[in-house]
Amino acid sequence: MSTSEVYDYIVIGAGVQGSFTAYELVKTKKKTLLLEQFTLPHTRGSSHGQTRMIRKAYDQNFYADMMDEGYELWAQLEREAGVKLFRRTGLLVMGPENSQSYLDFKSTLEKKKIPMMVLTPDNFNQHIPNVILADGDGAFVDTTAGVLYADRALKVAQEQFHKLGGVIKDQEKVIDIKPGLTVTVSTSAGVYQAMGLVITAGPWANKLLAHVNLHLPLEVVRINVCYWKEKVPDLYHVNKRFPCFLLTEGEGVKDHIYGFPSNEYPGLIKICEHEDAQARSRSSNICYHNGSETDPDQRDKKTDCADIDILRRYIAHYLPGVIPDPAVIESCMYTLTPDRHFVLDRHPAYGNIVIGAGFSGHGFKFGPVIGKLLCELSLGELPSYDLSPFQISRFQTIKSPL
Ligand SMILES: Cc1cc2nc3c(=O)[nH]c(=O)nc-3n(C[C@H](O)[C@H](O)[C@H](O)COP(=O)(O)OP(=O)(O)OC[C@H]3O[C@@H](n4cnc5c(N)ncnc54)[C@H](O)[C@@H]3O)c2cc1C
Structure with missing residues (x-):
């Protein structure tokens, strides 16, 4: 040798x-x-992939503290390389107003004095058109959040x-x-x-x-990264100031749903479910294949459609400008600790x-x-x-x- x-x-x-x-x-x-x-x-x-969300809204202070520096380091890298890596879009957070998950998100921002705009059912659609706020849901926008070009x-x-x-x-x-x-x-x-x-x-x-x-x-879990066609192209486009969004919980939603403004593929908006394997394995009424563990060398061997069904239902109810059938599905993997x-x-x-x-x-x-x-x-x-x-x-x- x-x-x-x-x-x-x-x-x-x-x-x-x-x-x-x-x-x-x-x-x-x-x-x-x-x-x-x-x-x-x-x-x-x-x-891989074109976008990831960046936000300070974390329930644990240690993550929120790290993100203070995180934003600075991303900006520093943009300057060093002369390349745009971050676009501020804001993050719209929605969820049952009195639920723990929604209140946790909100209180983190309040505690850290992160600029946010609280929306009411009355003014919601003036700021966020083409999204239906569910009855009993609260909503606010973390105005510091945005998209990283991954x-x-x-x-x-x-x-x-x-x-x-x-x-x-x-x-x-x-x-x-x-x-x-x-x-x-x-x-x-x-x-x-x-x-x-x-x-x-x-x-x-x-x-x-x-x-x-x-x-x-x-635990390695394969994730479906779904893109959905807008009924009118660019209805949810980043240039129209449509924000990233996150639904903390909702009817039939096991874990949170999140989405990005359309930008990466013309006329398509990325909306996914943040899959929590443990939440899924506790659930019995979804089509589910033999546990969620994925061998990264055989990532696409098993396909799981449960998240797509949840997303279909959510989109049909709450995003009237989106066709509730995925146009493109890509794959990625989470590596989860307990x-x-x-x-x-x-x-x-x-x-x-x-x-x-x-x-x-x-x-x-x-x-x-x-x-x-x-x-x-x-x-x-x-x-x-x-x-x-x-x-x-x-x-x-x-x-x-x-
Ligand atoms: C669908 C999806 C959406 C996400 N959204 C967000 C988001 O909005 N915001 C956010 O902050 N995070 C998000 N994440 C999480 C984030 O993308 C991951 O936490 C991060 O990319 C993990 O990076 P990593 O370097 O640990 O792993 P990887 O990117 O997988 O890198 C590991 C590398 O090691 C290499 N490797 C492995 N074994 C060997 C070997 N034997 N020899 C040589 N090389 C090897 C692999 O080929 C691979 O390139 C998302 C993840 C997914 C899947």
């Missing part, structure tokens, strides 16, 4: 979290290698990393990891060594962690292996902050935020035999 290339740090996985971590490491002048199993760009993980952001993070001397090797699947003072990583094409390793493998996290004797309670909080930690046995995993369907907006935190953990620095909600020790970790 040829001699191995030596780096300061190796990052496995060029999704949003790995790309930003590699960028942060190279900014500190560390010789960094970013490994990706597929040819870049690809649509097989969790970070594919573009990923490309920019990787380009900035490369510009600073970082090395990206795609089409190289990691097939073995040997821990030690120096970590040895073998791929389908070569062998590499480094003093530190970061694993940000998205839905493949446990497949990678098996090489370092760790198994996390992660408490839906991320994993940002060092390996319990190998201090020079850092793990970023379990982003539970809401990690994109945090990309630049996660990159900074995983970089700080790798360098042995004090992390900028309290990482106790994200520690591995909160799970009962199951060790797999080596």
